[in-house]
Amino acid sequence: MRIKWHIPVLFILVLSVYSCEEEPGNHDWDDHNPHDSIACNLRNIRKVFSFVPQNRYAYCPSVIEEGDLQHVFFCGNPRENRFVDNIYYMTIDREGQTSEPKSVLQPTDVEDFWDDQHNCDPSVVRGNFVYKGVSYNYAMFFLGSNRDFYYNEIGVAFADRLDADSWDKYDTVFLAKPWSYAGDMQINDHKAWGIGQPDAITIKPENGDVLLTYTRGDNEGTRVVYRIISGMKKVENMVIGPERSIPVQGIYQYNTTAGDYLSNVSIALDKFNDQFVIIRQMSPLSVLYPTFIHSYLEVTRIGSIDFYTGTGSWEPVVQITPEDTGYPRNHNPGLVRDEYGNTVCAADTMEVYYTTSLEEPDVAYSSGRYAEWSYTIWGARLNTE
Secondary structure (H helix, E strand, O other): OOOOOOOOOOOOOOOOOOOOOOOOOOOOOOOOOOOHHHOOOEEEEEEEEOOOOOOOOEEEEEEEEEOOEEEEEEEEOOOOOOOOOEEEEEEEEOOOOEOOOEEEEOOOOOOOOOOOOEEEEEEEEEEEEEEOOEEEEEEEEEEEEOOOOOOEEEEEEEEOOOOOOOOEEOOOOOEOOOOOOOOOOEEOOEEOOEEEEEEEEEEEHHHOEEEEEEEEEEOOEEEEEEEEEEOHHHHHHOEEOOOEEOOOOOOEOOOOOOEOOOOOOEEEEEOOOOEEEEEEEEOOOOOOOOOOOOOEEEEEEEEHHHHHHOOOOOEEEEEEOHHHHOOOEEEEEEEEEOOOOEEOOOOOOOEEEEEEEOOOOOOEHHHOEOHHHHOEEEEEEEOOO
């Protein structure tokens, strides 16, 4: 899950969990709707989905565009007042008509299994994937955890259709936490976050080769790294390449030249311009609750060679602020991509999805009016004119 309670640069906490079975009842949230007239960097803003007014959350959208249909995967909790993550699927057409969301990936129902608590952060790509002799068209990379929070690792599951009711999981963890020993990595009075928030691009479909980016949080800090996964045309014989760093030159905090760090990015390959495009969250964080999620987003790009060699600098395309969205918190964004992870239009006009949240006094941790219950997924097109 991509929720962050406390955010030192060294790590990100994945979610909040409470031991009580019963939490305070539903609250009457105001249905805040942004007006197009206030948006200078976004246009065609539309509300996609929310569980409001239930005490449930919907966020982390991952979107594939296929003709006139968009396939939307996102993270949500099936039971009110319980912080347990499932991955949901829905569709939205050009007229804005949506299908009923359905849970398609759930924590493994085996006690102490690596992902028996949470499945979140979906990233789906098309390719030639063969696992246990069965051919699949799609792979879903996701975050899994067997803890209430922290201890995040990455898994993969397979399906033949985007609208599958369920996905077949790889038998065990795909990429394990950064430390080799059992238990948590302690960092002063905190614990290391682990790895998660994967995003994939198919770079050689027939061979099942994938570029996989993900967030890593440990005693060396928080950053986004990548690996090349080769040969998933036979998963049992695949080769997982070494972990490599992504450059951070040109990554700044909002409205300043102070350096920022990368985490929780959605990435797409722009083949026509030989570059990668990302949407990322920007520091700083607010001092008002919820202090664990961001207010500012940025779309930025870098040449492919610079990306792979760790050189060069990111070039900003547009920044998205509360003034653009009409909400004080804007977080867990996703680029609209094709089924291979490529851009579907130019970087300065592409479509993005993002999650909004209210802040205090509209939400209040002390009274159980948690910010998560206000999470709403939106879509919009960039406006750089």
